[in-house]
Amino acid sequence: EAGVAQSPRYKIIEKRQSVAFWCNPISGHATLYWYQQILGQGPKLLIQFQNNGVVDDSQLPKDRFSAERLKGVDSTLKIQPAKLEDSAVYLCASSLDRAQGAREQYFGPGTRLTVT
């Protein structure tokens, strides 16, 4: 079974530029999560989707961050414009459904973003 796929793995941009990250969850997984992991900290949830609907985006900085999951499968996270403090690893995770998500989430390798 293929795992959670993310691309790109690394990205370097200048502040005020835009960037997008892509995530393809495990086949059949209805719930998708985006986490932000700043160096030296634990991951923090940015947004959670159930199929193509948003369940929780309370910690998403909506003035610059956006995310979509139009067909309920893969997802894109965008930052526009980027700030220096957005430098982090962006992790995508998925679970079969919300109930399984309470027991186990499967993580992708992450995208490391550096904003200069």
Added chain:
Amino acid sequence: GNSVTQMEGPVTLSEEAFLTINCTYTATGYPSLFWYVQYPGEGLQLLLKATKADDKGSNKGFEATYRKETTSFHLEKGSVQVSDSAVYFCALTDNQGGKLIFGQGTELSVKP
């Protein structure tokens, strides 16, 4: 709100030493508790979990027991190996299928 606190690292041990990484939590209700591990250059992997009080999660020689009376979920291993060098994260969910809430992580370095 819900939160997780881990002992700070880095922790440096010699091979075959005993490992304890402390984790305490604050939560309403009855959360599920997890330990995730992140090896260098890799993504997060679930190491073990416990879903109710007094449950013991175990995997690869690691163990942790869900202690509701002390709100703790300490990670232990009797004899660490160099290959255990990684960052370990304690986490919880609220059992509503929502977000994982992580501690800040503890870096473990095991020397031969």
